[in-house]
Amino acid sequence: MAWTRDQMAARAAKELKDGFYVNLGIGIPTLVSNYVPEDVDITLQSENGMLGVGPFPLDNQVDPDIINAGKQTVTEVKGTSYFSSADSFAMIRGGHIDLSILGAMEVAENGDLANWMIPGKMVKGMGGAMDLVAGVKKVIVTMEHVSKDGQSKLLKECTLPLTGRRVVDMVITEFGVFSIDKHGPGGVTLVQLADGVTVDEIKAKTKAALTIGPTVKA
Amino acid sequence: MANKVYKDAKAALDGLLRDDLMLMCGGFGLVGVPDKLIAAVRDSGVKGLTCVSNNAGIDGAGLGLLLETGQVKKMISSYVGENKTFAKLYLEGKLEIEFNPQGTLAERVRAGGAGIPAFYTKTGVGTQVAEGKETKTFDGEEYVMERGLFGDIALVKAWKGDKSGNLVFRKAARNFNPMMATAAKMCVAEVEELVEVGQLDPDHIHTPAVYVKRIFCGAPYDKKIEQRTIRKA
Numbered sequence: 001m002a003w004t005r006d007q008m009a010a011r012a013a014k015e016l017k018d019g020f021y022v023n024l025g026i027g028i029p030t031l032v033s034n035y036v037p038e039d040v041d042i043t044l045q046s047e048n049g050m051l052g053v054g055p056f057p058l059d060n061q062v063d064p065d066i067i068n069a070g071k072q073t074v075t076e077v078k079g080t081s082y083f084s085s086a087d088s089f090a091m092i093r094g095g096h097i098d099l100s101i102l103g104a105m106e107v108a109e110n111g112d113l114a115n116w117m118i119p120g121k122m123v124k125g126m127g128g129a130m131d132l133v134a135g136v137k138k139v140i141v142t143m144e145h146v147s148k149d150g151q152s153k154l155l156k157e158c159t160l161p162l163t164g165r166r167v168v169d170m171v172i173t174e175f176g177v178f179s180i181d182k183h184g185p186g187g188v189t190l191v192q193l194a195d196g197v198t199v200d201e202i203k204a205k206t207k208a209a210l211t212i213g214p215t216v217k218a
Numbered sequence: 219m220a221n222k223v224y225k226d227a228k229a230a231l232d233g234l235l236r237d238d239l240m241l242m243c244g245g246f247g248l249v250g251v252p253d254k255l256i257a258a259v260r261d262s263g264v265k266g267l268t269c270v271s272n273n274a275g276i277d278g279a280g281l282g283l284l285l286e287t288g289q290v291k292k293m294i295s296s297y298v299g300e301n302k303t304f305a306k307l308y309l310e311g312k313l314e315i316e317f318n319p320q321g322t323l324a325e326r327v328r329a330g331g332a333g334i335p336a337f338y339t340k341t342g343v344g345t346q347v348a349e350g351k352e353t354k355t356f357d358g359e360e361y362v363m364e365r366g367l368f369g370d371i372a373l374v375k376a377w378k379g380d381k382s383g384n385l386v387f388r389k390a391a392r393n394f395n396p397m398m399a400t401a402a403k404m405c406v407a408e409v410e411e412l413v414e415v416g417q418l419d420p421d422h423i424h425t426p427a428v429y430v431k432r433i434f435c436g437a438p439y440d441k442k443i444e445q446r447t448i449r450k451a
Contacts, residue, residue, distance in 0.1 A: 089321030165344030
């Protein structure tokens with residue numbers, strides 16, 4: 001037993017604090033908005049130039065000019081604002097966004113992140129990912145712990161081209177929650193086990209050097 | 219006052235187009251894309267174009283129109299994942315691509331339009347994006363130098379415009395348009411609604427008239443949706 005995608009998103013939602021301005025990536029990160037605690041009020045930022053992103057529209061509410069960065073139709077909330085892409089990234093690069101949650105192909109024990117290209121395959125581009133990880137105050141990665149061919153995605157060093165150097169603060173996989181000392185030599189610490197997962201199982205599937213946090217029962 | 223108003227996209231681009239131009243294109247996905255201008259560029263047949271645009275449209279829409287006809291030599295973009303023609307041309311070696319992080323792209327265009335030749339940013343430090351570029355340490359942190367971008371013609375799409383060239387954008391269709399409008403020798407704007415000078419609230423103008431040299435009303439618009447996502451009532 002490990003966490004489902006929704007359980008991973010729900011766990012990531014526990015990192016949200018009241019008043020946070022948050023940017024969510026595509027995939028599991030998008031699901032996080034379904035699990036915002038009731039006593040927590042957050043504002044979603046979308047890098048195409050929207051602050052205050054609401055849920056998907058009802059069929060009769062669709063407005064082609066209201067989309068998120070994933071090009072999906074969305075809605076406004078009370079207090080929504082629109083701005084240019086330059087203003088949007090000034091917000092991101094200027095450190096005004098509290099939290100970015102995004103997916104990854106690889107994360108290294110020093111916080112390096114790779115999530116935008118695989119050499120030799122068609123490259124789609126990095127979009128706003130490099131700006132987000134360089135500028136946002138806290139970066140959480142949600143990803144599957146191992147790749148489709150069974151390789152650990154939590155590594156000593158990334159093998160793929162980087163999206164950012166020493167940028168990831170926390171990783172949430174189906175096996176648990178890991179904190180990363182991105183500014184120092186502390187590496188990866190397991191801080192929470194997913195239901196039904198053992199420390200030995202995680203060790204066997206993790207290539208990064210792993211410290212077991214004091215709150216984790218072995 | 220000099221006349222800036224033209225009857226359509228073809229007229230607004232008359233005398234401006236030639237091979238090997240650098241075009242600065244507004245839009246994000248299919249939103250706020252100057253579709254009528256792009257179609258007119260296609261019809262003109264000019265080629266060897268360099269297009270600065272966040273995305274490359276999709277097949278049959280946006281800059282996808284110019285990719286299909288082989289008129290684009292190079293794209294400077296942050297994400298082109300939606301366009302199948304793009305992938306084919308790129309893999310056949312018929313199209314160059316320079317990927318920029320989205321914020322770096324936005325800022326390069328903003329800087330270019332503001333007369334700023336270069337700036338430093340943390341984005342991309344330690345990645346392929348920074349390779350071969352100057353870096354500098356400020357307050358103990360490393361930054362990479364990026365150059366401003368300034369093109370030949372900016373193609374932008376606005377919601378409302380007045381006959382002097384003031385522009386107002388609608389919702390998330392603003393995106394890259396305001397910066398693109400500033401970052402070229404010539405800016406041509408297409409608008410959904412063209413009004414008389416004085417009819418736009420001065421406090422609500424996003425792009426002041428100084429940047430816009432030519433303007434036309436492109437209505438009617440059939441706005442496309444890339445990912446129609448809805449919830450049940």
